[in-house]
Amino acid sequence: MxxxxxxxxxxxxxxxxxxxxxxxxxxxxxxxxxxxxxxxxxxxxxxxxxxxxxxxxxxDSKESLFQEVVRKNLFPMRDAAQIHAAEFKGSATELLTIHFQRMYLGLHQDRMPQLVAMIMGEASRFPDMADFFFKEIVSSNQELLQNILKKGMESGEFRDNFPVEFTQILMAPAMISAIWRLQFESHSPLDMDAYTQTHIDFVLRGLKADQH
Amino acid sequence: MxxxxxxxxxxxxxxxxxxxxxxxxxxxxxxxxxxxxxxxxxxxxxxxxxxxxxxxxxxDSKESLFQEVVRKNLFPMRDAAQIHAAEFKGSATELLTIHFQRMYLGLHQDRMPQLVAMIMGEASRFPDMADFFFKEIVSSNQELLQNILKKGMESGEFRDNFPVEFTQILMAPAMISAIWRLQFESHSPLDMDAYTQTHIDFVLRGLKADQH
Amino acid sequence: MxxxxxxxxxxxxxxxxxxxxxxxxxxxxxxxxxxxxxxxxxxxxxxxxxxxxxxxxxxDSKESLFQEVVRKNLFPMRDAAQIHAAEFKGSATELLTIHFQRMYLGLHQDRMPQLVAMIMGEASRFPDMADFFFKEIVSSNQELLQNILKKGMESGEFRDNFPVEFTQILMAPAMISAIWRLQFESHSPLDMDAYTQTHIDFVLRGLKADQH
Amino acid sequence: MxxxxxxxxxxxxxxxxxxxxxxxxxxxxxxxxxxxxxxxxxxxxxxxxxxxxxxxxxxDSKESLFQEVVRKNLFPMRDAAQIHAAEFKGSATELLTIHFQRMYLGLHQDRMPQLVAMIMGEASRFPDMADFFFKEIVSSNQELLQNILKKGMESGEFRDNFPVEFTQILMAPAMISAIWRLQFESHSPLDMDAYTQTHIDFVLRGLKADQH
DNA sequence: CATGAATGAGCCTTCATTCAT
DNA sequence: TATGAATGAAGGCTCATTCAT
Incomplete structure (x- = not known):
């Protein structure tokens, strides 16, 4: 019964x-x-x-609560990005464009800028956390972007002499924009749509296959 | 006596x-x-x-000591950059190249990466400091870079449609490299010379006047 | 129904x-x-x-549970001792011997040593418990031993000049053995059978009627 | 100067x-x-x-303060006893008598009973402390008493068939008296002079060389 | 000027007790 | 009856700041 x-x-x-x-x-x-x-x-x-x-x-402790906070707020972004990239049918240029647009959306959602800033500022004092953050978030993102780059190089969209190990150069403006808004929004607000567009445009120019 | x-x-x-x-x-x-x-x-x-x-x-207090620490370590870098830019005779391309090289030198000197990371992470909790940091360091740097950009646009070296208000896009990879080395050096070390070169090259490509 | x-x-x-x-x-x-x-x-x-x-x-509370724990674990021992003494037919020497043997058995049963140590260490902070412990256990045990002593003195087995109010002197080695095993068993184990025998023998010698 | x-x-x-x-x-x-x-x-x-x-x-901590408390209060007693025994010229009977008298003096000084009771009750939960207590206090005392016993056996004052490893049997009444006064003084006060005398007398009887 | 002993507010963590389900 | 989630008072320990020497 x-x-x-x-x-x-x-x-x-x-x-x-x-x-x-x-x-x-x-x-x-x-x-x-x-x-x-x-x-x-x-x-x-x-x-x-x-x-x-x-x-x-x-x-269990303040620290373990913190880990859960990071986990809960960063994992969905990471997973969504991976799924999107895996399923995407289209050119590398389009994929990179959309990937960056999504990254900006995620980074400026809610209190994400603060979270990013906090991790950047305090992670080094909690080795476990830096570890966790690197393994779960950073390296996954790096790999994702590297795959996009390789795809673009194979298709001839991107020049093949950009060193794929330096994905930081491509992503940095997005991270910095989050911190900027957190710290300096009141001093000098940022038009995020224009910024995003400029950044993506700049990256595509920088990666464009050389003319000859 | x-x-x-x-x-x-x-x-x-x-x-x-x-x-x-x-x-x-x-x-x-x-x-x-x-x-x-x-x-x-x-x-x-x-x-x-x-x-x-x-x-x-x-x-007076821990906080005021902190302010002095920031002041003393960031002012010289800023001042040196300004003096150099003012005195420089040469193309905008060269100036920008040297300016960035100097920025990397400064950012990775001693414990500068930590200082940058700390400011990024904790500045928001000390409004006075964020204020000071923005007025004394950030805006000065921004202005400096904007002047270089304008010079390059006027001379025809750089395309004139890059929005000069978004200097963050150009500098971000340098900031991020400092944080990276602080947090993730042990997970994935960065070859700074190559990184610097790649970054500058990338920026110059992104700013290059359009072909026609 | x-x-x-x-x-x-x-x-x-x-x-x-x-x-x-x-x-x-x-x-x-x-x-x-x-x-x-x-x-x-x-x-x-x-x-x-x-x-x-x-x-x-x-x-009602942690403390009242504690009281019940003490009560339940010490009463049976006390009651069995009283009944045994009351029913015993034989010499005082035999009775004392058996009484002590039973005391040792009880004291080293299960977790009794811990209970004894705990009462000794913490009873003073719970006046009610010290009270209860004295009235229900200690004085009853004292009385029982005093009766055995008197019986032996009357029968001429024991010297009559041992001060019966100091039964602690006779029982102490048994209590101490319980504590010893709890605290120092790992440092220096105790052969309880030999110890018991030595103790009883020692007590009988000490009580033996003077020769003349 | x-x-x-x-x-x-x-x-x-x-x-x-x-x-x-x-x-x-x-x-x-x-x-x-x-x-x-x-x-x-x-x-x-x-x-x-x-x-x-x-x-x-x-x-450094509550526990280390505790260790110092024990140290400061128990070491002098131990050291004085050792020095006295080493310097004593006289029979084993006299030495043992004086040794016990001194032990009683020490045990009932100030708050020593409480200290003893506390150690007995709580030592087992602080292994370091039990360790320290056994090594520094207990074993030293045991050894001291064993030496007195051996001396008496050699001189013929004491019977030589008392197992010297069971010094606890001899000392226990002194320990118990300390605990008694702590816990039950109000219920049933102890005449310590008489108790001490009775205990020493009892021990000497128990150790007395057998008549023949 | 310099020191470092002293302070006490403040924070993380524990646990007996309560109470809604 | 039985449960276990929730509570909040309490305690060990830290550290910026003060002050007597």
Whole structure:
């Protein structure tokens, strides 16, 4: 008579998952604004609307909460980019264009700029985190871009003498734009659409196969 | 008995200046490695070879010491760049090349990468500092580069349709290289000479006047 | 339908009693190993195979659980000793010998050494418990031993000038052996059979009626 | 002209030593009354009349303070006993008598009973401490007593069939008396002079060479 | 001027107890 | 009844800042 299917999570389990997410989101906000060290778990708790001790029912420590925050916010972007690239049918030029447009969308979503800035600034003091970040995010992105470059070189769209190991040169303006908006938006706002377009255009010019 | 001439600083004043500099240098090392929040004034004192209390004879607070550290380490680079650009006689292409080479030299000198990373990561939490950093360093650099661009456009070396307000696009790879080396050098080392050359070459290609 | 006779406990009441005992046993294990302060009710619950909140359905607080643990584990020993002494037919020498042998058996049973050590170390911080322990266990044991001594003095087996108020002198080696094994077994193990025999022999020599 | 002799500690160093001792003494009081786990460093600080943080200028942690407390309070007793035994000229019976009298004096001095009770109760949860205690105090005491026993056996004062490895049997009543006074003094006070005398007398009877 | 001992506010983490389900 | 999620007070420890020497 028990019609309870084991796959459907109980109401309680659902509630726990929701709560866990609330904490991650609250942590995201706080970490992004305050940075890791300066963030107080008290503030995270207040923002999540829970008691301070509750955080420890879901996470082992401040650091592990931080890892989850990074994970939850960066993985989807990475995965979406990979899937898109794998499925894309079209020229390398088009793919690179769309890939960069998507990168800008992701980087300026919500509090992503803060997250990026925080990781750049504090990762080196948490070797585990730098490790995790490099392996899960950075190298995957690098590889993705390298594949696009190789594709373009094979098709003759891109010059074949650009050193593919220096993908940083191509992506850097996107990262810097995120930091810029975080730090200097009030001093000198950035027209992101124009910036994005200029950046992509600049990259395509720089990669264009040499005339002869 | 004191025939002290007011213009020449007394031995005591010289001594004070030296001491002040020692503290700034020690602070630089510590802030660069640990970041602002994680740096202990105890460590700064030890590194400077003085007592902890002495710091407060020269600086009002941890934060004001930090400001001085930034000031002292970034001003010379900026000033040297400005002087060089003003005095340079030659093509815009050459000037831009040399300017970038100097920028890389400066950025990878000593602990500059850490300083850059730290500013990027923590500046937003110290509005005064972000302010100072923008006004004294960023905008000056931007202006300098814009002048080079305009010069090149006027001489016909560079295409005149690159939006000069987006100098970030041109400089970003240099900033990112500093951060990369700080965070990921152990995961994936960067050949800086090749990187620098590739970057400059890429920029020049991107700015090259259109063929017709 | 319920033909429940009030004198026979219902199945439910039996179940409650069983559950209560499970908790006490789990508490015993944990308190004995960790001590009172260091024991977490969480661990007790896990060991008892129940939820943490359930403990509060059976006990008012951690402290009251502790009292029950002590009560349940020391009463049987005390009662068995009293019954045995009351029923014993034989010489005082024999009775004392057997009484001590039983004491050793009890003291080294299971986790009794830990319980003894814990009471010795922590009882003073729980006046109620010290009270309870003194009234229910200590004084009863003292009285029992005093009765044996008096019996032996009357029968001429023991010298009559041993001050019966100092039964501690006779029992101490047994208590200390329990603590020794708990704390120093790894440093210097104790051959309990030989120790017991030596102790009893020593006591009998010390009590032996003077020669003349 | 500097007449400062390097051996004389400066006033500041003296002050530090005094302060260090104050903290140890305050810690002694608190640990003895509350036990290790229940003692708050706040309370130690208040008792020592200093700020909470000051403790950490002198000790690394609560546990290391505890070690110092034990060290400072137990070492003198141990050393004095060893010196006395080494210098003593007289019979083994006299030596043992005096040794025990001194042991009682030491054990009931100040807060020594509490310290003993605390070590007995909590040592097992701090393996380092149990280790330290066994090596520095227990085994030294055991050895000392064994030497006295051997001396008496050689001189014919004591029977030679008492197993010298079981010195616990001889010393236990002294330890137990300390605990008794701590826990049950209010329920049943102990006349320590009579107790001591009875114990020594009992031990000497038990060790007395057999008549023949 | 220089020192470093002293301070105490502040933060992460734990855990007995409560209570909605 | 039983559960275990939630709470928040409490404690060990850190560190910027002060101040007596």
């Amino acid at each position: 028990q019609a309870q299917v084991s796959q459907t999570p109980s109401k309680r389990e659902l509630q726990k998952e929701v709560r866990r997410n609330d904490i991650i989101d609250a942590g995201f906000e706080e970490f992004a604004v305050q940075g890791f060290t300066a963030t107080k778990l008290d503030d995270v708790a207040v923002r999540a609307g829970i008691g301070k001790g509750t955080i420890y029912l879901y996470f | 004191q025939a002290q001439v007011s213009q020449t600083p007394s031995k005591r004043e010289l001594q004070k200046e030296v001491r002040r500099n020692d503290i700034i240098d020690a602070g630089f090392e510590e802030f660069a490695v640990q970041g602002f929040t994680a740096t202990k004034l105890d460590d700064v004192a030890v590194r400077a070879g003085i007592g902890k209390g002495t710091i407060y004879l020269y600086f | 319920q033909a429940q006779v009030s004198q026979t406990p219902s199945k439910r009441e039996l179940q409650k009693e069983v559950r209560r005992n499970d908790i006490i046993d789990a508490g015993f294990e944990e308190f004995a190993v960790q001590g009172f302060t260091a024991t977490k009710l969480d661990d007790v619950a896990v060991r008892a195979g129940i939820g943490k909140g359930t403990i509060y359905l059976y006990f | 500097q007449a400062q002799v390097s051996q004389t500690p400066s006033k500041r160093e003296l002050q530090k030593e005094v302060r260090r001792n104050d903290i140890i003494d305050a810690g002694f009081e608190e640990f003895a009354v509350q036990g290790f786990t229940a003692t708050k460093l706040d309370d130690v600080a208040v008792r020592a009349g200093i700020g909470k943080g000051t403790i950490y200028l002198y000790f």
